[in-house]
Each structure stands twice: as C-alpha cells, then as structure tokens.
Amino acid sequence: MNGDNHADLLQPPSNVEHAVSERTASHYTPLPTYRLPKGEHRHYQQQYADMYFARLAQLKPAVEQIASEAWADFEIGGETASRKDRVLDVREGELCWIAGTLYMEMPLKPNVLEDIGKEHWIAAPPPRVKYDTGGGLGGDSERGAHAGGGKGLAGAQIMLEDESGRLRLTGGYLSGGLLVTGAIVAVMGTENSDGDFEVLDLRVPDLPRQPSRWETEDGEAALQGKSVTTKRPISGKVAIISGLGVSGVEGDTLLLDLLLEYLLGESADPASQEQAASISRLIIAGNSLSHSSPIPSREELAAAAKKGGRKTYGYDSASYNAAPTDHLDQWLATLLPSIPITLLPGEQDPTSTSLPQQPIHAAMFPHSRAYMNPPTGPEGPGWFDSTTNPAEFSADGWRFLGTGGQPVDDVYKYLPDCEERLEMMEAMLRWRLTAPTAPTAPDTLWCYPFQDGDQFVMKECPHVFLVGNQPKFETAVVEGPLGQQVRVLAVPRFKETGELVLLDCETLVPEVVRFEVFDEG
Incomplete structure (x- = not known):
C-alpha cells in the first residue's frame, strides 16, 4: 500500500449524515385455500x-x-x-x-x-x-x-x-x-x-377466470364496509427462493450469510443497497431444511431389525438433531426485523408428508415466532407467515400460487419423453389442477382425502405461478383463451445454484441474483 493512502484509513469521525434507505412496504393478504380442518374435524377414513x-x-x-x-x-x-x-x-x-x-x-x-x-x-x-x-x-x-x-x-x-x-x-x-x-x-x-x-x-378445461389486480383487497374492504380506494401504493420487488437446505453443519452457511447480508443491505455498493431496499417480501418455497424428516422409511426399519436393533417410529430422542432447525430459526430471526417472510414447507421440512402440507409449527421457531400472529390473536397477515404447501396469497395486488415442487416432480415421472418443467407447469394450469396426480395416494403423491370437493382444483387463475426446488431457473408467460396472463417461475434450489429470483411487482418481470463461493486452490 502506498504511503499516500494511509490517511484515508485513519480519520476522525465525520459529521456527514449518511442516507438511510427505507424498505418498500409489503401489501400482503394470505388466503386459506389449502388449510385443513383442525382437531376432530380432520378425518382420514374416507376413500380417495x-x-x-x-x-x-x-x-x-x-x-x-x-x-x-x-x-x-x-x-x-x-x-x-x-x-x-x-x-x-x-x-x-x-x-x-x-x-x-x-x-x-x-x-x-x-x-x-x-x-x-x-x-x-x-x-x-x-x-x-x-x-x-x-x-x-x-x-x-x-x-x-x-x-x-x-x-x-x-x-x-x-x-x-x-x-x-x-x-x-x-x-x-x-x-x-x-x-x-x-x-x-x-x-x-x-x-x-x-x-x-x-x-x-x-x-382440457383451460385456464379459469383471472381476477383483476387488487380485486382481493378491494373485496375484503367492501366486506368490512370500508371505502375502496383508487390510489394504489408503490410496489417493490418480491424475492423468491427455495431449497435453502440448512443442515446445521459448521462451515455450510457461507452462501446463506451472503444472502442475509444482501437482503439486509449490509454489503455491496449503494446501488445494490437501494435494490435490496426495494425488496418488500421474501418468499421461501420449500425445503428450508436438509433431510429433516423424523420418520424412518420401511427400508431403514427393516435394516435396523436385521441388525437386531429395535424399531423406532416417529420421534427418537437419541437420533434427533436440533441444529438444522435452530440455525434456520436464527437466520430467519435476523432477517425478520427488516423484511416480512412467507415460508412454504417442502418435502424435507418437518411437517405433514401428505399434500396439502400444513404450516411448519411455530414451536420450531422459538426466536422467529414473535413475528407470527398468535393462535388466538387477530385475523390477518403476520409479519412472518408460515403457510401451507401449496399456498395461495395476494402480494401487491397480484394473486400468487406457489408450491414446494412435489406436484411438478411427480408429473415429471409420468412423462419420460418430456424434460421441460415449464411445459408441465403450463399443463397444470390448463388442467386447472395444482396437484393433478395427488389422489393416486399412497402410491406416488400422498394427499388428504377431501370429501366436499377437491381443493387442488384452481378456482381462479393466478397471476404468478411459482414452483420451488427445480433443477434450474426458467420463466415464461402463459396466456389463456380469455386474455389471462400468468407469469410462470421455476425457482432453483439455492443450496445448489446460489440463485435468488427477484420479481418486479409492477411489470411481473423476474431477474436473477446469483451468489457464488469460490473454493480455494
């Protein structure tokens, strides 16, 4: 380092006030489309x-x-x-x-x-x-x-x-x-x-009716007797990610740390910090944890029996490892003071195996659950929304439909001559089915045996259809016979690709932010 530059490093505190970026507000309405009945009202005796x-x-x-x-x-x-x-x-x-x-x-x-x-x-x-x-x-x-x-x-x-x-x-x-x-x-x-x-x-049935933007919010306001405003708030960007794969292993969190610093605006130049400030919400689309299911497979049970060990079903305190959920909870708790989060479960996350997967329980997030709505609290969106998979919600006036990836992965197994995930997602929209193969449970895709109607039938056409844990990022616009337009997003696994998807909530045009870690040598 040249001697002339030493003065730049050692200077007294400056009186110049630095500009503070304000994060764009999130306008979010959760929809209970895939919530199952609770307690004695949930039955499994029915036929599929x-x-x-x-x-x-x-x-x-x-x-x-x-x-x-x-x-x-x-x-x-x-x-x-x-x-x-x-x-x-x-x-x-x-x-x-x-x-x-x-x-x-x-x-x-x-x-x-x-x-x-x-x-x-x-x-x-x-x-x-x-x-x-x-x-x-x-x-x-x-x-x-x-x-x-x-x-x-x-x-x-x-x-x-x-x-x-x-x-x-x-x-x-x-x-x-x-x-x-x-x-x-x-x-x-x-x-x-x-x-x-x-x-x-x-x-095929083709795309159903698509609601206009802000229709969900205007309908809620009308039902509550409030006046419907025509002045719309400024929209920012929604960050979408999937496959965090938190394992709890030391040294396996560098990509997550880079993502955390980016979302909090603690890294990069002022231009990048302004971009981070425009992100109004983070959506995590499944598989936040890495192979965290506590239920062993039949093969694992059979192998244990042959070795003379006892069969253990469900929770086993001797093999349970709390490190993955603790690391995820700490990571979310660091983000939540700055940005609201919607969390969808996935195949590897600790919740119900069958679709629709119910929200990951608040007990898994001792640090983050302070940002959730309490069970007996007021209705409405929480700052931290642990939701279902699939999930429907409205963000900045647009109707979102998201899944953790299991339905598309199962459709993929049925189609040996088709490798295009976007083509499968478009077909699901035109079938009007969020999980077309779900009632084949328990053979290929497990699901709850609905009786009064199939909850996987799309009642209304979404504006954004996102599917997590896909091999690579892909996007397209699907058009319907009545002028419907759906932005389709295949969101890759973050742990494998380091890719975060940013969706502009004015144009619905996505962009990808990539984080990379270079190995030494």
Whole structure:
C-alpha cells in the first residue's frame, strides 16, 4: 500500500449524515385455500375415489363447454359428433365425445400393496426417476412414445373413467400431448371393434377466470364496509427462493450469510443497497431444511431389525438433531426485523408428508415466532407467515400460487419423453389442477382425502405461478383463451445454484441474483 493512502484509513469521525434507505412496504393478504380442518374435524377414513368424483364434478361443466364449442360442427362422413353423458353410453362405430378422468395404468408405478408384500423377502429397488417401461432403474434411456401412449407414457394404458365405468383410450393423437393420471379431459372419437376408444381430438378445461389486480383487497374492504380506494401504493420487488437446505453443519452457511447480508443491505455498493431496499417480501418455497424428516422409511426399519436393533417410529430422542432447525430459526430471526417472510414447507421440512402440507409449527421457531400472529390473536397477515404447501396469497395486488415442487416432480415421472418443467407447469394450469396426480395416494403423491370437493382444483387463475426446488431457473408467460396472463417461475434450489429470483411487482418481470463461493486452490 502506498504511503499516500494511509490517511484515508485513519480519520476522525465525520459529521456527514449518511442516507438511510427505507424498505418498500409489503401489501400482503394470505388466503386459506389449502388449510385443513383442525382437531376432530380432520378425518382420514374416507376413500380417495370420492375425491376423483368430486374433481370430475367440479371440472366437468368447464371442459364440456369447451368441447361443445369446439366440436359443435364436427362431421365425418355426414355424421355429427354427439355428446355422451356417461362412459357406458359409448357405442361401437358411433362418432361421439365424452368427458371423464384420465387414469394411467403404468407397469412400473409404485404400488403400496406390492411394497408391503415384498419388503419381508427382497430389498426394495431404488426410487425410479420415471415410471415408464423404457427407462432403467433410477435413470433415463432411449424411449419412444408408442401409439396409444401419451407424450412420454411409453407402454402405459390410458383410461377414461367416470362414476359409471372405465374406457380404454388409444390412437396416435394421444402421443402429442401431456397426459397424467387425474387430469379431467373431453375426448372425441369412436369405439372400435376391440372395445377401445379411438381418440381423434382432446380438450382440457383451460385456464379459469383471472381476477383483476387488487380485486382481493378491494373485496375484503367492501366486506368490512370500508371505502375502496383508487390510489394504489408503490410496489417493490418480491424475492423468491427455495431449497435453502440448512443442515446445521459448521462451515455450510457461507452462501446463506451472503444472502442475509444482501437482503439486509449490509454489503455491496449503494446501488445494490437501494435494490435490496426495494425488496418488500421474501418468499421461501420449500425445503428450508436438509433431510429433516423424523420418520424412518420401511427400508431403514427393516435394516435396523436385521441388525437386531429395535424399531423406532416417529420421534427418537437419541437420533434427533436440533441444529438444522435452530440455525434456520436464527437466520430467519435476523432477517425478520427488516423484511416480512412467507415460508412454504417442502418435502424435507418437518411437517405433514401428505399434500396439502400444513404450516411448519411455530414451536420450531422459538426466536422467529414473535413475528407470527398468535393462535388466538387477530385475523390477518403476520409479519412472518408460515403457510401451507401449496399456498395461495395476494402480494401487491397480484394473486400468487406457489408450491414446494412435489406436484411438478411427480408429473415429471409420468412423462419420460418430456424434460421441460415449464411445459408441465403450463399443463397444470390448463388442467386447472395444482396437484393433478395427488389422489393416486399412497402410491406416488400422498394427499388428504377431501370429501366436499377437491381443493387442488384452481378456482381462479393466478397471476404468478411459482414452483420451488427445480433443477434450474426458467420463466415464461402463459396466456389463456380469455386474455389471462400468468407469469410462470421455476425457482432453483439455492443450496445448489446460489440463485435468488427477484420479481418486479409492477411489470411481473423476474431477474436473477446469483451468489457464488469460490473454493480455494
């Protein structure tokens, strides 16, 4: 260092007052869409078949309206396609269309009854990346979409079912679209001599009605007898992140420390601090902890039994490690005085396994829960909102729909020829289903057995659809038939990529801030 620069380091305190940046206010309204009943009102004795029938009853009118408009004048050889109310009403050689629920009979899809029968005789195979017959165990290989199989459902049998029966679908048309178990569709074609339905065209419910911006807040104000204002507050940016993967291991928190300093405006130049001040809310979309589930798998229990150890179900004080949750709690508590946080649970987080996952309990956050609304306190948004997965909420007037990633990951397993996560997310929007494969529980994606209606059906179209814990950042805008526009965001795992997504709440245009740690040597 040159001698001329020493004076810059040793100076008396300055009387110059530094400018203090004000964080942009957050305008946030949580929605209880995926909250389950509490206590004795929550039941698990119901059958999952009722949930499929409820889903069909909810979406059948919408898909039938689209189908009737599309096929009203469709003719082949002078015969007009007629509508059938039930699967059993379809007759051989008659041109018709019918609405129902798709079901995929996949040879390699997990079967809970087979798993229980085999676990005492052979070791369980590793988890499969795909459920098709063309791929090997846990990996990809060359596949081709067979006639009669959907896009990537090689070797699968595709059925259409309703409350009256089931009809097998076939035809080359099915290979051109994304099809999974649980989707509600209308198909048009004819039944052949083998009893299979040759599909000539297919329709889905497509995007539902999309509310206007600030409609949720204006509706709440009207219900409370307050005047609806036309003067809107200044919107900032929403920070979205997923896959923090806090492990509690010393030396594994450098990326988290960099993120913390950035969000608090304690690092970088004044321009970057101004950008941090414009962030009005942080959304954490699942997997905040690293493999923290306290429930051992059947394979782990079987291995323990063979070694002569005792089987331990649920909480085990001898193996429980509080370090991950303590580190996460301390990290959140450092942020919360400065920025409000919405926390969605994920597959690895300590809450219910089945969807919709309920909020992580306040007992897990002894330092951060002071920023939550108490259970007996006033209704409304808390500064720290531990919410469900999936979750719906309104931020700066926009309707958000977010998940921790499990539904998209499960749809991915059904589609061996499709690797595009954005394409799957768009399909879920057009199916109007937040978790299309959920009622296949307990085989592929576990869920609560709803009875009064399927909560995974989208009642209204979101403005932002975000999915956490994806392989990489991707974004697109999905447009609907009535002018709906949805910003779709695939949010990567922060622990692997170091990427934070910033969404401008005026333009809904995202940008990525990347944090990197360089290894020495």
